[in-house]
Amino acid sequence: xxxxxxxxxxxxxxxxxxxxxxxxxxxxxxxxxxxxxxxxxxxxxxxxxxxxxxxxxxxxxxxxxxxxxxxxxxxxxxxxxxxxxxxxxxxxxxxxxxxxxxxxxxxxxxxxxxxxxxxxxxxxxxxxxxxxxxxxxxxxxxxxxxxxxxxxxxxxxxxxxxxxxxxxxxxxxxxxxxxxxxxxxxxxxxxxxxxxxxxxxxxxxxxxxxxxxxxxxxxxxxxxxxxxxxxxxxxxxxxxxxxxxxxxxxxxxxxxxxxxxxxxxxxxxxxxxxxxxxxxxxxxxxxxxxxxxxxxxxxxxxxxxxxxxxxxxxxxxxxxxxxxxxxxxxxxxxxxxxxxxxxxxxxxxxxxxxxxxxxxxxxxxxxxxxxxxxxxxxxxxxxxxxxxxx
Numbered sequence: 001x002x003x004x005x006x007x008x009x010x011x012x013x014x015x016x017x018x019x020x021x022x023x024x025x026x027x028x029x030x031x032x033x034x035x036x037x038x039x040x041x042x043x044x045x046x047x048x049x050x051x052x053x054x055x056x057x058x059x060x061x062x063x064x065x066x067x068x069x070x071x072x073x074x075x076x077x078x079x080x081x082x083x084x085x086x087x088x089x090x091x092x093x094x095x096x097x098x099x100x101x102x103x104x105x106x107x108x109x110x111x112x113x114x115x116x117x118x119x120x121x122x123x124x125x126x127x128x129x130x131x132x133x134x135x136x137x138x139x140x141x142x143x144x145x146x147x148x149x150x151x152x153x154x155x156x157x158x159x160x161x162x163x164x165x166x167x168x169x170x171x172x173x174x175x176x177x178x179x180x181x182x183x184x185x186x187x188x189x190x191x192x193x194x195x196x197x198x199x200x201x202x203x204x205x206x207x208x209x210x211x212x213x214x215x216x217x218x219x220x221x222x223x224x225x226x227x228x229x230x231x232x233x234x235x236x237x238x239x240x241x242x243x244x245x246x247x248x249x250x251x252x253x254x255x256x257x258x259x260x261x262x263x264x265x266x267x268x269x270x271x272x273x274x275x276x277x278x279x280x281x282x283x284x285x286x287x288x289x290x291x292x293x294x295x296x297x298x299x300x301x302x303x304x305x306x307x308x309x310x311x312x313x314x315x316x317x318x319x320x321x322x323x324x325x326x327x328x329x330x331x332x333x334x335x336x337x338x339x340x341x342x343x344x345x346x347x348x349x350x351x352x353x354x355x356x357x358x359x360x361x362x363x364x365x366x367x368x369x370x371x372x373x374x375x376x377x378x379x380x381x382x383x384x385x386x387x388x389x390x
Contacts, residue, residue: 030278030288037277037317038270045208050102052204054265057106058258059200062250063193073112073120086119087155088127100124101269101357102261108361115163118370121358123155126349135344138324139331142389147344150381154345158373165369188245196245199238206230265357272353276317298330301338301386303379309339310378313347314371317354323347338386346378 021027073082104121108114127148136144209227212220223230242251281287297308313323327340350371359367 026288029286030281033281033285033287034274034277036285037282038273040282041273041317048207049204050269052200052207053100054102054258054261055254056197056200056204057102057261058254058256059197060103060106060110062253062257063196073107073116082113082116083119083156083159086116086159087123087152101265101354101361104358105261105265105361113163114166114169114362114366115159117159117362118162119155119159121370122158122349122374123151124349126151126155126345135324135327139327139340143337143341143344146341146381146385150341150345151349154349154374154377154381157377158370161373162366162370166366169366192241192245196238196241199234199241203231203234203238206234264360268356268360269353272351272356273317276315276352279315298335298339298343301336301383303383305336305339306342306379306382306386307375309335309342309382310346310375313343313345313378314350314355314375315352316347317351336386337389338382338384340382341385342378342382345381346374350374 022031073086100121103124104117107120108117112120132144132148132151135147206223206227209224212224246254277287279288281289298305298312323344327335327344330343331337331340355367355371358370
């Protein structure tokens with residue numbers, strides 16, 4: 001961290017402590033909501049979602065060769081293959097907009113092109129098969145189908161636009177990374193590396209498996225009941241793999257890479273969650289911005305309602321699956337169907353904490369364009385959907 005940044009941070013904290021009227025009931029409630037949201041996030045998402053995701057990112061950075069990343073996600077990779085893989089990745093990873101960050105950072109820093117990398121960044125939380133299923137069940141099949149189709153389409157279009165806009169920067173970033181030296185001391189096969197990373201992905205999926213509705217039947221409740229047994233079994237398998245296939249130096253490099261991602265992402269993530277909680281609060285709990293203000297702006301299907309829904313969704317943090325009950329309450333309070341879809345397409349893929357971390361990975365300019373593309377497309381999709389299903 002630069003000294004100027006440290007100074008500005010100290011000044012900002014001092015100014016907040018000196019000038020913010022903490023004795024005011026609304027300000028005090030907002031401050032409480034900020035820390036309650038941080039606690040909720042720490043309890044429900046850090047151990048089961050973020051920690052496994054960090055270890056996956058560390059493994060990608062250390063054990064996945066840059067040549068492999070460039071083959072499938074690089075700027076010169078086959079466009080149909082790379083965007084196809086990136087745009088449907090969310091059907092495998094049931095992650096939120098923050099859990100996907102270390103995975104995105106891992107592939108981007110290994111040389112992935114900005115197009116496929118941002119397609120993956122959007123699709124990870126947006127094309128969550130569990131969330132889409134829940135959306136169709138609770139909010140109606142029309143909204144569930146529109147969300148699924150829109151999310152896949154958005155991932156591809158967003159990636160293509162980012163690749164087009166920043167094609168010169170992307171070429172310069174990857175120009176010096178085409179030559180990959182031979183990897184000495186690696187005795188594992190591609191299949192072994194793939195099974196190793198797949199095991200960690202499965203650990204992430206089962207550890208974060210969402211609790212089904214009380215009246216749910218079938219496979220989902222059965223998997224949820226056995227989730228920890230499956231997770232423990234996968235951890236044992238992972239330990240056997242590490243013992244049999246990896247050297248101590250390789251395991252050490254993996255842990256060091258994981259720690260590097262944690263140091264980069266955790267502080268920004270915590271700060272963003274605090275700000276989001278202070279401004280917007282948790283679902284059902286008022287904070288600085290009253291719920292009725294948001295609801296009054298989102299009725300009908302006007303252009304402004306859809307744009308506001310997209311922007312509000314982009315700033316708010318939605319843990320995996322939480323956007324569905326939030327939308328259920330907003331629709332009951334008079335929110336239009338168009339703005340509902342706009343929020344569903346922008347909300348799960350973006351959040352204030354998410355934006356801060358993306359900015360540290362690929363820069364402020366690229367982050368602003370990425371967020372702008374999603375907000376604009378979400379607004380257009382909402383307007384069209386609202387007009388059809390008015």
